[in-house]
Amino acid sequence: MSIVTVQLGQCGNQIGFEVFDALYNDSHCPQGLCSKRENEVYQESCKERFFSEEENGVPVARAVLVDMEPKVINQTLSKAAQSGQWKYGQHSCFCQKQGSGNNWAYGYSVHGPRHEEPIMNLIQKEVEKCDCLSGFFIIMSMAGGTGSGLGAFITQNLQDQYSNALKMNQIIWPYGTGEVIVQNYNSILTLSHLYRSSDALLVHENDAVHKICAKLMNIKQISFRDINQVLAHQLGSVFQPTYSMEGSYHYRRNPLGINWQVRPPLSGLPPLGKVSLNRELHFNTSIANLVILRGKDVHSADLGGFKDPELYTSWLAPVNAFSAWKTQRAFRKYEKSAALVSNSQFLLKPLDTIVGKAWNMFASKAYIHQYTKFGIEEEDFLDSFTLLEQVVASYCNV
Amino acid sequence: MTQSVVVQVGQCGNQIGCCFWDLALREHAAVNQKGIYDEAISSFFRNVDTRVVGDGGSISKGKICSLKARAVLIDMEEGVVNEILQGPLRDVFDNKQLITDISGSGNNWAVGHKVFGSLYQEQILEKLRKSAEHCDCLQCFFIIHSMGGGTGSGLGTFLLKVLEDEFPEVYRFVTSVYPSGEDDVITSPYNSILAMKELNEHADCVLPIDNQSLFDIISKIDLMVNSGKLGTTVKPKSLVTSSAEALKKQHQKPFDGMNNIVANLLLNLTSSARFEGSLNMDLNEISMNLVPFPQLHYLVSSLTPLYTLADVNIPTRRLDQMFSDAFSKDHQLIRADPKHSLYLACALMVRGNVQVSDLRRNIERLKPSLQFISWNQEGWKTSLCSVPPVGHSHSLLALANNTCVKPTFMELRERFMRLYKKKAHLHHYLQIEGMEESCFAEAVSSVSGLIEEYKQLDATLGTPVEDLPRLSVAV
Numbered sequence: 001m002s003i004v005t006v007q008l009g010q011c012g013n014q015i016g017f018e019v020f021d022a023l024y025n026d027s028h029c030p031q032g033l034c035s036k037r038e039n040e041v042y043q044e045s046c047k048e049r050f051f052s053e054e055e056n057g058v059p060v061a062r063a064v065l066v067d068m069e070p071k072v073i074n075q076t077l078s079k080a081a082q083s084g085q086w087k088y089g090q091h092s093c094f095c096q097k098q099g100s101g102n103n104w105a106y107g108y109s110v111h112g113p114r115h116e117e118p119i120m121n122l123i124q125k126e127v128e129k130c131d132c133l134s135g136f137f138i139i140m141s142m143a144g145g146t147g148s149g150l151g152a153f154i155t156q157n158l159q160d161q162y163s164n165a166l167k168m169n170q171i172i173w174p175y176g177t178g179e180v181i182v183q184n185y186n187s188i189l190t191l192s193h194l195y196r197s198s199d200a201l202l203v204h205e206n207d208a209v210h211k212i213c214a215k216l217m218n219i220k221q222i223s224f225r226d227i228n229q230v231l232a233h234q235l236g237s238v239f240q241p242t243y244s245m246e247g248s249y250h251y252r253r254n255p256l257g258i259n260w261q262v263r264p265p266l267s268g269l270p271p272l273g274k275v276s277l278n279r280e281l282h283f284n285t286s287i288a289n290l291v292i293l294r295g296k297d298v299h300s301a302d303l304g305g306f307k308d309p310e311l312y313t314s315w316l317a318p319v320n321a322f323s324a325w326k327t328q329r330a331f332r333k334y335e336k337s338a339a340l341v342s343n344s345q346f347l348l349k350p351l352d353t354i355v356g357k358a359w360n361m362f363a364s365k366a367y368i369h370q371y372t373k374f375g376i377e378e379e380d381f382l383d384s385f386t387l388l389e390q391v392v393a394s395y396c397n398v
Numbered sequence: 399m400t401q402s403v404v405v406q407v408g409q410c411g412n413q414i415g416c417c418f419w420d421l422a423l424r425e426h427a428a429v430n431q432k433g434i435y436d437e438a439i440s441s442f443f444r445n446v447d448t449r450v451v452g453d454g455g456s457i458s459k460g461k462i463c464s465l466k467a468r469a470v471l472i473d474m475e476e477g478v479v480n481e482i483l484q485g486p487l488r489d490v491f492d493n494k495q496l497i498t499d500i501s502g503s504g505n506n507w508a509v510g511h512k513v514f515g516s517l518y519q520e521q522i523l524e525k526l527r528k529s530a531e532h533c534d535c536l537q538c539f540f541i542i543h544s545m546g547g548g549t550g551s552g553l554g555t556f557l558l559k560v561l562e563d564e565f566p567e568v569y570r571f572v573t574s575v576y577p578s579g580e581d582d583v584i585t586s587p588y589n590s591i592l593a594m595k596e597l598n599e600h601a602d603c604v605l606p607i608d609n610q611s612l613f614d615i616i617s618k619i620d621l622m623v624n625s626g627k628l629g630t631t632v633k634p635k636s637l638v639t640s641s642a643e644a645l646k647k648q649h650q651k652p653f654d655g656m657n658n659i660v661a662n663l664l665l666n667l668t669s670s671a672r673f674e675g676s677l678n679m680d681l682n683e684i685s686m687n688l689v690p691f692p693q694l695h696y697l698v699s700s701l702t703p704l705y706t707l708a709d710v711n712i713p714t715r716r717l718d719q720m721f722s723d724a725f726s727k728d729h730q731l732i733r734a735d736p737k738h739s740l741y742l743a744c745a746l747m748v749r750g751n752v753q754v755s756d757l758r759r760n761i762e763r764l765k766p767s768l769q770f771i772s773w774n775q776e777g778w779k780t781s782l783c784s785v786p787p788v789g790h791s792h793s794l795l796a797l798a799n800n801t802c803v804k805p806t807f808m809e810l811r812e813r814f815m816r817l818y819k820k821k822a823h824l825h826h827y828l829q830i831e832g833m834e835e836s837c838f839a840e841a842v843s844s845v846s847g848l849i850e851e852y853k854q855l856d857a858t859l860g861t862p863v864e865d866l867p868r869l870s871v872a873v
Binding site for chain 1: 399400437534535537673674676677678680682683685686687688689690691692742743753754755756758761762765772773774775776777778779780782865866868869870871
C-alpha cells in the first residue's frame, strides 16, 4: 500500500527531503543484521510504499512539492537529483513567485483558492500512480504562512476529495522563543482547522529535537539540517515495515494502519538505544501507545512496563490502548532501536502555552490587521481559541 | 522570486542609491561566478540586449548580456544625476529611467511636493509603470530620500501616494535620512514634519537613518583602521569600507562611506529574499512580523560587523560578539536607546555560516537585557541566509520596532515648533499654490498622534506581565 506525501512550504520541503533520504537509506541497506531472506522480504515490503520504481531503476518519491516561492523547492530537487540514488518526479512541483509572508490568512484565503486546482491535480496524478492508496502524509510547519495556511486548506480539500483515505499531518511545533513573531496566531489557526479535517497530527517540537541534537548527539553547532535529519530518522523508524499479525516474514501492509481511536495529536520520542522505564517518575496519562521495536532480540524484549494500567486513562484497559510492532530487521544499521508513538498529555503544556500567548497577543489586537486584510476576521480567531480550549480541557481530564 | 524597484529621489537619495547599485553589482559578481542571469540577480537587475533598439531587449535567461538597474532616478537638479550618468555606473541606467529638472526645490517641501508633484506626476507614473512592466512579479518599491530638503522630502513623499494608488499590492519600504540638530538647512524641521505625515499615512515600513550616527560609525572604523590595531586584518575589498584608500582620502568624498552603510543595509535586508538559506525571510515577512499596528512602522536598524575580520573560521566567541554588537548603540543607524525603551518586535537577519543553535544561544543570552512588550515577550523574527556579504564570513542586520524612536520624533517636533511659533520662513511655503497653514497643523498633528501611540505603549513599561483570563469552555 502506498502513501502520497505532500511537502508544504520551506519547512515541509526541507524535512520531506530528509525523510525520503532516510527511508531510501534504510530500505536499501544491504545488511539488515538479519537473515538474507528476512532482508529481502523487508525490502520487498518497502517497495511501493513511499517510492515508485522507474524503468531505469531510480526510485521516484511519491511526493508533491508545494511552495509559494521557488528557492527551497529548487534546492530540494537538486539535492535529491545529486544523490543519484532517488529523485523527485519531474512534474511533481507546484511553485509560485511570491511567498505567503508568514501570513496564515494569505496562505489559506488567497493562495489556497487561487491554486487549488493545479495542486489537487498534482496530488490526483500521484494517487493514480498508486495501486492501492493507504493515505496521505502531509508535512508542514505551523509557524509560517504557506505550510500552515495553505497546508490547512489542502488538508481540508483532501478530506473532501478523498474521504476514505487516511490523512496524517506531520506538524512542526516552532521554537518557544520565536522564529516568527506571529507564530502563535498561525499555530492556533492551523491546529483548529486541522482538527476538523485531519485524522492524525504527528507533532515534533523544534525545542525537543534541538535538545536531542545538543544533549544526546552532542552536536556543537546545530543546523536545521541536523534537526531535520533527526526528525527523518524518527519518522523512518515509525513508517518502515513491521510484522503483521501472522509473524515473521509477513509484513504489515498498511503503514498508516494504526488504530486511531481518538483524534488528538501524537508525539514521538527518541528511538536511539533501549527504552528504559523508571517507575518513580510520574507519567503523562496516555490514551494510546505504540511501541515499534527493530533489530536483535525483539521477540524477547520485555514490554511489561508499557502495559502498566497507571500509564493509561481509566476508561481504557492497557490491552486496548497499547500496541507493539516488531521486526528483526535492523533499522539503518542500529543493532536495536525502538520508537514510541504516543497519544498522551505530552502536548498539553506546549499547547496550553501557545494558546495562552496567542490569547494575550489577541487581546491587544496586535497584528490582527494583517489577517483581516485577507479575510480572516476576529470571529475566526475566537472560533479557533474556543476549539483549542476544548482540546486542552479534554486532555486535562484524561 | 520577486523583483524590487528602487526609486531614488533628490540629492541624498540619488547618492545613496548610486552606492547601493555599485555594491549590488559587486555582490552579485562575487556570488554569481558563471555570469548566468539568475533569479537572484533579476530581483534588482534586468538583463538587456543593448543591440536591440527600444524596449524589446529584455532577456530573461542565459548569459548576462548587459545589466540594467530596476531603478527610477528623480532629481529636480541635474548635478547629481549627471554625475552618476558620467561615472562608472553609467551603463547600468538608461535615460528612460530619469526624471530631472534644472531649478531644484530650494529646500522647500512645498515646491517638491506641490509644484513638482503636479508638474511631473504623469512622467513619474509612466516611468514607474514601465519599470513595473519589466518585472515578472513586483513585490516592493524601495524609496530612498532625505527628509530635510525639498526634493527628496517633498517629491519623494508625493511619490508615496502615487505608488499607493497605482500599485496598492506592492510594498513601499522607505529609507529616510533624518536631519540632525545641527543641520545647515534652516527649514529642515518644516520639511521633515510635513514629510512625516506622508510617511505615517502611505509607507508600509520606514527605516529612519541619521547622518550623525553614520558619521560616528565611519569615525570609529577610521580610528580602527588608522590606529593599526587591526593591522592586516582589515580586508580592503570589503564592501563596507569600500576601499581602504577611500577612507584615508575621507575628505574627498565625505559621504561615500556613510552612504555605503545605508547601501549595505538595503543589501542585507533583501539578502534572504534573493539568496538561499535554511530559514528564508522574504520582504513581505518583514512587514508582517514587525508592524503590529499599521501606524507603528518605524524600524531602528543596526548592522554588524562594520569592518572585515580576516579570520574565516570565526570561533564561537567572535560570533557571539557580532550579536552583542548588533544591540550596541554604536552600530545603530539612528541615534536611539532601544535597551531602555520597549521592544514591540525584533528581527535578526543573519548571513553566512551561522546555524540555528548560534541564533538560539544568542537570543537567550541577550533577551534578559531587553524589554519586550507584554503581549510579545518572545517577539523575535529570525532568518538565516547562507550567502555572506562580500569580504565577510557572516553578518547580522537587526531591525527593531521599538518605542525608542519617540524621542527622535519629539525633538523634530520641538524644532518645528520653535520655527512655527515665530512663523519663520513660513511665507516661502504659503506662497505655493495648495499650501495653507492647515497643512502644517495637520502634519504636526499626525506626528503628535504617532508620538502619543508610542507614549501609551511606553506606559506599560515596568508593569508586571500578567496573563489574561482565558476563555472557559464546557467540555
